[in-house]
Amino acid sequence: MSDRATAQSPPALTRWEQRAEGPLFVASLLFLLGYATRVLAPHHAEPWRGLSLVLVGVTWLLFVIDYAIRIRLSGLGHRFVRVHWLDTLVLILPLLRPLRVVKVYTAVQKRRDKPRLSLYARVMSYAGMTSLLLGFSAALAIYHLEHNAPGASIRTFGDAVWWACATLTTVGYGDVVPVTPVGRIVAAGLMACGLALLGAVTGSFSSWLIQTFRREDEKVPPAGG
Amino acid sequence: MSDRATAQSPPALTRWEQRAEGPLFVASLLFLLGYATRVLAPHHAEPWRGLSLVLVGVTWLLFVIDYAIRIRLSGLGHRFVRVHWLDTLVLILPLLRPLRVVKVYTAVQKRRDKPRLSLYARVMSYAGMTSLLLGFSAALAIYHLEHNAPGASIRTFGDAVWWACATLTTVGYGDVVPVTPVGRIVAAGLMACGLALLGAVTGSFSSWLIQTFRREDEKVPPAGG
Amino acid sequence: MSDRATAQSPPALTRWEQRAEGPLFVASLLFLLGYATRVLAPHHAEPWRGLSLVLVGVTWLLFVIDYAIRIRLSGLGHRFVRVHWLDTLVLILPLLRPLRVVKVYTAVQKRRDKPRLSLYARVMSYAGMTSLLLGFSAALAIYHLEHNAPGASIRTFGDAVWWACATLTTVGYGDVVPVTPVGRIVAAGLMACGLALLGAVTGSFSSWLIQTFRREDEKVPPAGG
Amino acid sequence: MSDRATAQSPPALTRWEQRAEGPLFVASLLFLLGYATRVLAPHHAEPWRGLSLVLVGVTWLLFVIDYAIRIRLSGLGHRFVRVHWLDTLVLILPLLRPLRVVKVYTAVQKRRDKPRLSLYARVMSYAGMTSLLLGFSAALAIYHLEHNAPGASIRTFGDAVWWACATLTTVGYGDVVPVTPVGRIVAAGLMACGLALLGAVTGSFSSWLIQTFRREDEKVPPAGG
Numbered sequence: 001m002s003d004r005a006t007a008q009s010p011p012a013l014t015r016w017e018q019r020a021e022g023p024l025f026v027a028s029l030l031f032l033l034g035y036a037t038r039v040l041a042p043h044h045a046e047p048w049r050g051l052s053l054v055l056v057g058v059t060w061l062l063f064v065i066d067y068a069i070r071i072r073l074s075g076l077g078h079r080f081v082r083v084h085w086l087d088t089l090v091l092i093l094p095l096l097r098p099l100r101v102v103k104v105y106t107a108v109q110k111r112r113d114k115p116r117l118s119l120y121a122r123v124m125s126y127a128g129m130t131s132l133l134l135g136f137s138a139a140l141a142i143y144h145l146e147h148n149a150p151g152a153s154i155r156t157f158g159d160a161v162w163w164a165c166a167t168l169t170t171v172g173y174g175d176v177v178p179v180t181p182v183g184r185i186v187a188a189g190l191m192a193c194g195l196a197l198l199g200a201v202t203g204s205f206s207s208w209l210i211q212t213f214r215r216e217d218e219k220v221p222p223a224g225g
Numbered sequence: 226m227s228d229r230a231t232a233q234s235p236p237a238l239t240r241w242e243q244r245a246e247g248p249l250f251v252a253s254l255l256f257l258l259g260y261a262t263r264v265l266a267p268h269h270a271e272p273w274r275g276l277s278l279v280l281v282g283v284t285w286l287l288f289v290i291d292y293a294i295r296i297r298l299s300g301l302g303h304r305f306v307r308v309h310w311l312d313t314l315v316l317i318l319p320l321l322r323p324l325r326v327v328k329v330y331t332a333v334q335k336r337r338d339k340p341r342l343s344l345y346a347r348v349m350s351y352a353g354m355t356s357l358l359l360g361f362s363a364a365l366a367i368y369h370l371e372h373n374a375p376g377a378s379i380r381t382f383g384d385a386v387w388w389a390c391a392t393l394t395t396v397g398y399g400d401v402v403p404v405t406p407v408g409r410i411v412a413a414g415l416m417a418c419g420l421a422l423l424g425a426v427t428g429s430f431s432s433w434l435i436q437t438f439r440r441e442d443e444k445v446p447p448a449g450g
Numbered sequence: 451m452s453d454r455a456t457a458q459s460p461p462a463l464t465r466w467e468q469r470a471e472g473p474l475f476v477a478s479l480l481f482l483l484g485y486a487t488r489v490l491a492p493h494h495a496e497p498w499r500g501l502s503l504v505l506v507g508v509t510w511l512l513f514v515i516d517y518a519i520r521i522r523l524s525g526l527g528h529r530f531v532r533v534h535w536l537d538t539l540v541l542i543l544p545l546l547r548p549l550r551v552v553k554v555y556t557a558v559q560k561r562r563d564k565p566r567l568s569l570y571a572r573v574m575s576y577a578g579m580t581s582l583l584l585g586f587s588a589a590l591a592i593y594h595l596e597h598n599a600p601g602a603s604i605r606t607f608g609d610a611v612w613w614a615c616a617t618l619t620t621v622g623y624g625d626v627v628p629v630t631p632v633g634r635i636v637a638a639g640l641m642a643c644g645l646a647l648l649g650a651v652t653g654s655f656s657s658w659l660i661q662t663f664r665r666e667d668e669k670v671p672p673a674g675g
Numbered sequence: 676m677s678d679r680a681t682a683q684s685p686p687a688l689t690r691w692e693q694r695a696e697g698p699l700f701v702a703s704l705l706f707l708l709g710y711a712t713r714v715l716a717p718h719h720a721e722p723w724r725g726l727s728l729v730l731v732g733v734t735w736l737l738f739v740i741d742y743a744i745r746i747r748l749s750g751l752g753h754r755f756v757r758v759h760w761l762d763t764l765v766l767i768l769p770l771l772r773p774l775r776v777v778k779v780y781t782a783v784q785k786r787r788d789k790p791r792l793s794l795y796a797r798v799m800s801y802a803g804m805t806s807l808l809l810g811f812s813a814a815l816a817i818y819h820l821e822h823n824a825p826g827a828s829i830r831t832f833g834d835a836v837w838w839a840c841a842t843l844t845t846v847g848y849g850d851v852v853p854v855t856p857v858g859r860i861v862a863a864g865l866m867a868c869g870l871a872l873l874g875a876v877t878g879s880f881s882s883w884l885i886q887t888f889r890r891e892d893e894k895v896p897p898a899g900g
Contacts, residue, residue, distance in 0.1 A: 169866040173849035174398035191394040199427030202874030399623035416619040424652030624848035641844040649877030
């Protein structure tokens with residue numbers, strides 16, 4: 001949806017974005033790793049908990065720097081916050097960074113001569129990968145928010161992952177559910193994003209399957225049966 | 226579905242509809258605000274409860290007046306009730322008004338030179354916005370109907386919103402569910418409308434994603450990799 | 451899927467089918483009415499229970515006669531059972547009759563000059579109507595099978611309808627669920643049929659919405675904004 | 676997705692695959708039968724339990740031999756494991772074999788002159804059949820893993836099948852759910868595969884229905900109403 005805005009962006013910004021996307025993606029994986037260590041490490045595992053805090057802080061700083069550079073290069077000033085609302089959201093909630101994977105994907109793609117996978121396979125792999133990363137982020141956040149809440153049913157990280165699976169696929173058993181208000185807001189976000197992404201996976205798979213079967217049809221007749 | 230009927234409607238009716246849609250949309254938001262205040266305000270918050278009742282009454286009156294004017298202008302007489310059944314339904318159950326957002330959207334669109342968003346983005350934003358308003362209305366109605374029922378699991382407005390999220394996305398955890406007959410009828414309505422609307426969001430997102438990836442394909446080759 | 455078979459069917463059979471579909475549809479509604487009365491009437495409401503049994507018996511007999519006539523006219527002999535497997539299934543389980551609504555619809559359509567509704571609206575109304583009838587049939591069957599079972603959560607017909615809504619829309623709260631083996635088989639059937647039908651409703655609605663928005667696009671430019 | 680790889684495969688490999696697919700499919704059904712007997716037979720039913728173990732072992736050996744032959748014929752060496760990752764996965768987890776049904780289907784198709792079913796009907800039957808086999812495999816595995824676990828809600832094979840139905844259709848009542856970690860991993864796999872496959876069934880059915888209604892449109896006008 002920020003397509004149009006990108007089309008108008010000055011070349012310096014485009015160059016920066018192409019160069020920075022790779023490192024930023026690595027940074028966002030490191031952020032996730034740091035957050036995961038912070039959330040999952042036991043309270044007395046001090047060296048790791050300190051390190052993870054540093055990792056989270058440093059990577060977040062990188063995101064802020066990138067955002068500042070892009071405001072400067074875009075020449076949009078204050079309007080940048082509103083025009084690139086997805087980037088702004090992702091700066092405030094770095095756990096949503098996986099949503100920007102599509103840009104990394106495109107950047108990687110541009111360096112190759114031709115796409116390795118068919119259109120539907122690429123949509124499936126993009127949407128599937130994003131779902132996976134988002135689901136993992138949500139499981140971390142939910143575990144963080146819920147596991148000490150009174151009356152919580154999500155008590156272990158395994159429960160949180162199981163809950164994320166059941167939510168992303170809209171199965172929703174309801175054996176483990178978030179009970180805190182913030183946990184429920186995170187869950188609602190996961191439902192909304194996840195539903196759209198998984199719909200994309202399902203739709204692409206369906207289209208791919210129909211295409212495969214149609215191609216078989218075309219192959220058979222010339223072979224004379 | 227009332228497409229054909231609109232095509233045959235006299236110009237006076239079309240003009241009225243174009244002029245009235247904006248104010249009526251504002252009125253429907255005020256209705257929702259009034260109803261929300263009525264439902265959510267504590268029983269002793271008297272000045273607000275009285276005001277909200279007035280707001281609900283006045284906006285409803287506006288809807289009735291608009292309906293009467295449109296019957297007159299259409300020249301259909303009694304048949305109007307049946308031909309424009311969606312309008313009739315929306316008059317009786319003003320909480321369903323958000324379903325008519327598409328008309329407002331079109332009216333707003335006509336005043337601009339060209340659409341600001343691509344086709345799929347518009348379908349997504351329309352269906353998403355309608356889902357949001359419908360979900361909020363349903364949460365209000367369910368809270369109203371359920372929170373004092375014996376054996377109810379929906380006790381706070383937060384529970385009702387959480388239930389509406391889980392229902393609209395068809396996750397359906399079942400940790401909070403309506404138990405009264407009227408509450409269940411409202412819930413069934415939300416399931417039916419919400420499912421179709423969210424299917425539209427999902428389908429458009431999927432199409433948009435495929436389109437985006439396809440466009441990337443076309444951009445890459447001329448650039449010579 | 452019995453399309454090809456129909457294409458080869460002798461003219462006498464086609465004529466019979468066109469003439470019989472209307473009355474058979476009425477008969478299937480009467481069957482449903484009889485079954486509903488049988489299931490829902492209290493045990494001591496003797497005159498009604500007897501009448502409903504007669505109604506069920508007579509309408510079933512009509513289905514058998516129609517099936518026999520069609521075997522005769524088709525000239526397929528024993529193969530008819532296999533080729534027209536849907537008809538055979540529907541003879542044995544008359545509650546599935548709604549699935550054949552599409553034929554009635556086509557028959558009715560043929561008598562008119564042109565379809566009253568657009569393509570997507572027709573698919574939606576067909577699939578929606580079939581879902582409704584199937585859901586009602588399933589609710590009746592489930593209530594019949596479950597309401598006296600030990601440990602049942604479906605105790606009233608209202609519960610059964612509520613369960614059918616939650617199942618057809620794949621929300622699946624799980625507050626009321628079938629517990630008997632036969633009830634679960636009926637439920638699995640409803641899930642399978644319902645999912646496909648509701649997918650058709652959702653898909654058509656999504657396509658219809660995209661089409662509507664696209665048409666608006668085309669209308670706007672010639673008007674010069 | 677292994678389409679491209681297949682396109683480059685040497686003729687000897689293609690010939691082998693065409694010849695072996697039929698027998699391997701029979702072997703995978705026998706494997707399933709053996710596994711089912713092993714899981715479902717009571718502990719003291721010794722002759723059957725021994726036989727089923729032999730059946731599982733022999734069929735698995737066949738899969739290994741086929742895999743080895745295909746590595747040899749492909750001339751890919753170590754890369755075969757990565758390029759044909761689906762085949763590798765299916766060798767390690769033979770319960771996923773049904774996923775390869777599409778190849779069998781294509782092989783069978785090639786021997787006929789023309790397809791017996793329309794495109795959408797074939798996609799539906801393929802995806803439906805695969806869902807059925809996968810669901811049955813998952814029910815067996817879940818029953819195996821869960822029925823003796825402490826606090827398990829899946830206690831009988833009937834429960835496991837009921838759970839598989841509710842999961843594949845994303846209804847997810849949550850009355851019976853896996854509680855062991857391995858059981859939950861199997862369940863997550865079923866959700867992912869099943870969702871995509873059932874999406875294909877739904878999508879194809881929707882397309883087929885729209886196509887059928889469109890065809891009726893085209894038939895009606897020339898008949899002059």
